Amino acid sequence: MTTRRRFVHAGAQTRRADLIAATLDLIAEGGPQAATVRAIATRAGVTPGLIRHYFATKEDLIAAAHQHLMSGLTEASAERLEDLPDDPLARLSVFLANAVSPPVTDPRTVALWAASMQLVPRDAKMRAVHRETYLEFRDLLQRMITEALAHSGQPVEQAQTLAIAGNALLDGLWIEAGALPDAFTPDQLKSIAINAFSRLLKLELPEV
Amino acid sequence: MTTRRRFVHAGAQTRRADLIAATLDLIAEGGPQAATVRAIATRAGVTPGLIRHYFATKEDLIAAAHQHLMSGLTEASAERLEDLPDDPLARLSVFLANAVSPPVTDPRTVALWAASMQLVPRDAKMRAVHRETYLEFRDLLQRMITEALAHSGQPVEQAQTLAIAGNALLDGLWIEAGALPDAFTPDQLKSIAINAFSRLLKLELPEV
DNA sequence: CGGGTAATTATACATTTGCATAATTACGCA
DNA sequence: TGCGTAATTATGCAAATGTATAATTACCCG
Structure with missing residues (x-):
C-alpha cells in the first residue's frame, strides 16, 4: 500500500523551467539517451504524466x-x-x-x-x-x-x-x-x- | 510457415566490416538511436544474433x-x-x-x-x-x-x-x-x- | 567421406520506453 | 462557501530494445 505522492501546485513557468533544466542536466550527464521521460520527471521532482501536460511530445x-x-x-x-x-x-x-x-x-x-x-x-x-x-x-x-x-x-x-x-x-x-x-x-x-x-x-x- | 533464412558463410573480416559500415550508415541517417541491433543486422544482411557473435556487446x-x-x-x-x-x-x-x-x-x-x-x-x-x-x-x-x-x-x-x-x-x-x-x-x-x-x-x- | 567446429539463424525474455487515460488534488472566482 | 477548471498523479499498455540460449547450417581437416 503505497501512499500517493504529495500534490504540489506550481505555476506553468516554474514547471516548464524545471522540466527544461532537468532535460539539459540529464543530456549533459548521460547524453540524449539518458533523457527519458521518467528520468526527466524524477529529476524535476514530478510525475512522468505531467510532461505530457506541458509538452505534447518529448x-x-x-x-x-x-x-x-x-x-x-x-x-x-x-x-x-x-x-x-x-x-x-x-x-x-x-x-x-x-x-x-x-x-x-x-x-x-x-x-x-x-x-x-x-x-x-x-x-x-x-x-x-x-x-x-x-x-x-x-x-x-x-x-x-x-x-x-x-x-x-x-x-x-x-x-x-x-x-x-x-x-x-x-x-x-x-x-x-x-x-x-x-x-x-x-x-x-x-x-x-x-x-x-x-x-x-x-x-x-x-x-x- | 515461414522459410528459414538462407545460410551464407562469410569470413570474419567481411562480417565485421559489414556490421561497422551498417552501424555508421544508420547513425549518419538517424542518429545513434537509429542504430539498434535489429536495424544494424538488417542493413548488414544478417540476423541480429550474429552481432553478438562478433561483438560481446553493442x-x-x-x-x-x-x-x-x-x-x-x-x-x-x-x-x-x-x-x-x-x-x-x-x-x-x-x-x-x-x-x-x-x-x-x-x-x-x-x-x-x-x-x-x-x-x-x-x-x-x-x-x-x-x-x-x-x-x-x-x-x-x-x-x-x-x-x-x-x-x-x-x-x-x-x-x-x-x-x-x-x-x-x-x-x-x-x-x-x-x-x-x-x-x-x-x-x-x-x-x-x-x-x-x-x-x-x-x-x-x-x-x- | 564423415564428424567436429565455427558461423549463422531462430526464438524467447525481461526491461525500458513513450504515450494514453482516468483518477485525484489544489486553486480561483462567483 | 462551493463549484468549475486547470494542474498533478497513478496506472496501464503496446511497441521496441538488448541480450541470452538453443537449433541449424556450412566449412575444414582427418
Whole structure:
C-alpha cells in the first residue's frame, strides 16, 4: 500500500523551467539517451504524466530545451556589455572574451551543444531553432563588427562575410576548448580570439 | 510457415566490416538511436544474433565503428595532400577550399562527427582519439601556414597561434555548412575561408 | 567421406520506453 | 462557501530494445 505522492501546485513557468533544466542536466550527464521521460520527471521532482501536460511530445520538450540553451549562450556572451564605455573596439574585445570563457566554454555546454547538433540535420523543428539562434548570434556579432570598422574609418561592406568567418572562429574555439579542456588556458583562448579578430578586421583590439 | 533464412558463410573480416559500415550508415541517417541491433543486422544482411557473435556487446560495436570512422577521416585528409601544387600560397588555398567542400563538408560526415563529439566528454578512449586527430590536422595546417608566411617574408613565430585560430575557423565553417546546407553556397564558403585566411596571415591567397 | 567446429539463424525474455487515460488534488472566482 | 477548471498523479499498455540460449547450417581437416 503505497501512499500517493504529495500534490504540489506550481505555476506553468516554474514547471516548464524545471522540466527544461532537468532535460539539459540529464543530456549533459548521460547524453540524449539518458533523457527519458521518467528520468526527466524524477529529476524535476514530478510525475512522468505531467510532461505530457506541458509538452505534447518529448520532441517538443527537447526542442524547447535546445532553444533555452542556445539563447542562454548568446545572452552569456552579451553579458556585461552594457556596463562598458561606448568604445566599439573595447566592446568587441569584451564580447569575444566572454564567448571563449566559462560558462560558454564549458564541457557541459559543449556536450549539450553536440547532442543537439546531432539532431539538427534530421529534425525540422531543431533546424529551425538552430538557424534562428545562429543568425541571432551572428547578427549581434555583425553589428559590433560594423561599428568597430566604422569607428576606425574602414569600409563596412564586408561586415557580413567577416561576421560569418568570425562566428565560425568562435564556434571552433569554444568547441575545442570544451572538448579538450586541458589543451588551452583561459587567457590563451582570449588572447587567440582577440588577436585573430584584430587581424581579420585589420585593427588593434585591446586585450582585456 | 515461414522459410528459414538462407545460410551464407562469410569470413570474419567481411562480417565485421559489414556490421561497422551498417552501424555508421544508420547513425549518419538517424542518429545513434537509429542504430539498434535489429536495424544494424538488417542493413548488414544478417540476423541480429550474429552481432553478438562478433561483438560481446553493442557498445563494443559502436566503439569499433567510431574507431573506423576516425582513422578513415585521418587517412582521407592525409591523402589529399599529395595532389597540391608547390607554391605554398596556392597549396594553402587548395587545402582550405578542400576543407570546406564535400566530402569533408557533408551532412553525413558532420552528423557522424557530432555523434562522436557527444561521446568525447564521457569516454576516455574517444577523447584520446579526438585529441590525436585534432592535433594531427592542426600540425598539418601549421606547417602549411609556416611555409606560406616564410615564402612571403613574414615572421613565423605566431604560426602556432594562427594555426589554432585557423583550425577553429575551418571547424566552425564546415560544421555550419553541414548543419545548414542551404545557408551557404560552396563557392561562398571557399571565398569566405580564403579571404579570412588572407587577412589572418596578412597576405594574398589566390582564389581557386 | 564423415564428424567436429565455427558461423549463422531462430526464438524467447525481461526491461525500458513513450504515450494514453482516468483518477485525484489544489486553486480561483462567483 | 462551493463549484468549475486547470494542474498533478497513478496506472496501464503496446511497441521496441538488448541480450541470452538453443537449433541449424556450412566449412575444414582427418
